[in-house]
Amino acid sequence: MLISKRHFLASVLAACLAALCVAQADEAFRLGPHYWPTPNPKFLQTGSMEGVLQPTVSGELSSGLFGCVRNDGHRFHEGLDLRPIARDKRNESIDPIYAFDDGVVRYVNRVAGNSGYGRYMVIEHAQIAPGLVTLYAHLRSVPESIHAGVSVKGGQKIAVMGRSAGGYSIPRSRAHLHFEVGFWLGPNFQAWYDKQPFGSENEHGAYNGMNIVGLDGWELCGALRRGQAEDVWQFIMSEQIAVEAYVRDTAIPDLLEVNPHLMANVRLPDDHAGWLIELTWYGLPTRFRALTSLEMEGKDRWLTARALRPDLLEGKYCMDLARDDLFGGAGARLTSLINRMFVR
Numbered sequence: 096m097l098i099s100k101r102h103f104l105a106s107v108l109a110a111c112l113a114a115l116c117v118a119q120a121d122e123a124f125r126l127g128p129h130y131w132p133t134p135n136p137k138f139l140q141t142g143s144m145e146g147v148l149q150p151t152v153s154g155e156l157s158s159g160l161f162g163c164v165r166n167d168g169h170r171f172h173e174g175l176d177l178r179p180i181a182r183d184k185r186n187e188s189i190d191p192i193y194a195f196d197d198g199v200v201r202y203v204n205r206v207a208g209n210s211g212y213g214r215y216m217v218i219e220h221a222q223i224a225p226g227l228v229t230l231y232a233h234l235r236s237v238p239e240s241i242h243a244g245v246s247v248k249g250g251q252k253i254a255v256m257g258r259s260a261g262g263y264s265i266p267r268s269r270a271h272l273h274f275e276v277g278f279w280l281g282p283n284f285q286a287w288y289d290k291q292p293f294g295s296e297n298e299h300g301a302y303n304g305m306n307i308v309g310l311d312g313w314e315l316c317g318a319l320r321r322g323q324a325e326d327v328w329q330f331i332m333s334e335q336i337a338v339e340a341y342v343r344d345t346a347i348p349d350l351l352e353v354n355p356h357l358m359a360n361v362r363l364p365d366d367h368a369g370w371l372i373e374l375t376w377y378g379l380p381t382r383f384r385a386l387t388s389l390e391m392e393g394k395d396r397w398l399t400a401r402a403l404r405p406d407l408l409e410g411k412y413c414m415d416l417a418r419d420d421l422f423g424g425a426g427a428r429l430t431s432l433i434n435r436m437f438v439r
Contacts (some may be wrong), residue, residue: 096147120157123193123250127319128326130250132163132193132231132274135180142320149271150180156436159196159271161311162377163413171413173309174230174275175316179256188235188270190256195229195276196249202302203242209298213259217302218247219279224328226281226353228307228430232273235258278326278379280435281349287438308350308432310334310379337376337407340429341386341394348436359384370396376407378416378432398433400425 117281123130124139136148139325143339148159148161158164158177198218207213220227235257256272258265262402265271284306288297297303315330319372324330342348351357359382368388372380401424402408402417415426425433 112294118167121269126316127251127322127324129196129319130193131316132195132229133177133179133190133256133272134193135190137178138316139324141318142317148177152269153381162308163411165413168410168412170331173234173277173304173307174273177272178276179270186267188256188258188267191252192231192234192256194204194218194247194249194251194253194273197222198229198247198249200241200243200245200247200253201279202299203226203237204299205237207259208261210261210304211263211320212304213253213261214243214257215273215304216254217279217307218253220327223326224331226279227327227408228279230273230275230304231262231306231359232275232304233257233265233271235259235270239244239400275304275307275309275314276315277307277437279353280308280352281353282308283349283438284435286338287435290438300353306435308379309377310375311377322353331379332380334375334379334381335404335407336380336381337402337404338371338374338402338429340372340374340425340433341391341399341401342368342372342433342437343391343394343397344437345369346385346437346439348372349438350380351435357381357383374416374429374434376404376411376414376416378414378428380432382434396423398430399423400429 112344124136144156148156150156151158161172161175164172177220179190180190183189198220201217201219203216204210214237215230215232216236216237217230231254235255238252258270282301282302284303285297310331318330318424345438361384364387366388367385368391369386371384371386374380392426400417415428417424418426
């Protein structure tokens with residue numbers, strides 16, 4: 096059968112594109128000074144959600160974003176759900192997963208049923224900021240060479256994308272990487288966990304996902320792609336402050352013990368009486384200021400909160416950071432976070 100020149104050129108182009116995709120799967124894409132965690136080039140090419148995010152069963156692309164994107168805005172999603180671009184004959188995803196930056200693996204969960212994250216790992220990037228971590232979840236497999244204490248390079252292959260989960264089954268068609276960037280809240284997680292009415296054991300030590308407070312990964316990656324932020328730390332420091340929390344406590348909060356760079360003071364005042372903590376609309380603490388007795392005057396409760404930017408909180412039903420209708424102004428989510436950081 097004769098093949099037209101047009102069809103021949105189309106076949107050659109298709110073969111070249113396929114070869115390019117294979118090559119890309121062995122090399123991570125740069126995202127500013129960091130690395131995009133999957134081999135999918137779509138986000139870097141377009142910056143759009145289409146072809147990048149894996150939606151829930153609702154089919155809404157926005158359901159794969161960070162924030163109040165589930166259950167009509169009433170359920171919070173901590174990370175980004177990134178879709179695969181390659182599958183095997185059984186329709187299982189086979190995309191490699193890459194480390195966001197240089198770091199040290201702090202935890203790997205290899206037992207899928209032990210966590211809603213399925214198989215997941217946490218990497219700390221202390222050269223960016225102490226306690227700054229990335230989390231990679233629903234993994235299909237993790238090499239035996241990747242375990243706690245191992246150093247990895249940015250862009251290094253660390254796992255394979257999958258659909259592992261605990262207590263439920265992710266369909267093949269919705270396999271994805273759940274990717275988070277955030278602050279690790281510190282080593283005293285178990286003391287906080289033991290005070291909660293969970294009814295199950297903590298299988299993951301201090302690297303339980305509940306001990307990480309995430310930042311808006313979509314906005315972060317967008318800012319890096321557009322050159323609006325040089326790196327993660329600059330992005331965090333440029334985020335708008337939506338809520339301020341006054342805490343009448345002289346203990347050093349766990350997050351500040353991990354990352355002293357978040358403290359605004361050079362030292363504690365002699366008459367240290369409490370803290371002013373600044374938070375983004377999604378509850379990321381970005382600055383701690385030690386306050387004197389005079390500065391804490393009128394703040395009689397252990398925790399007092401105030402919304403500085405109500406416009407940023409509007410419609411964010413799942414956040415519950417500041418509440419006008421509650422004495423003290425702190426919502427349940429903020430109260431839980433502060434309790435965690437000041438746990439004894």
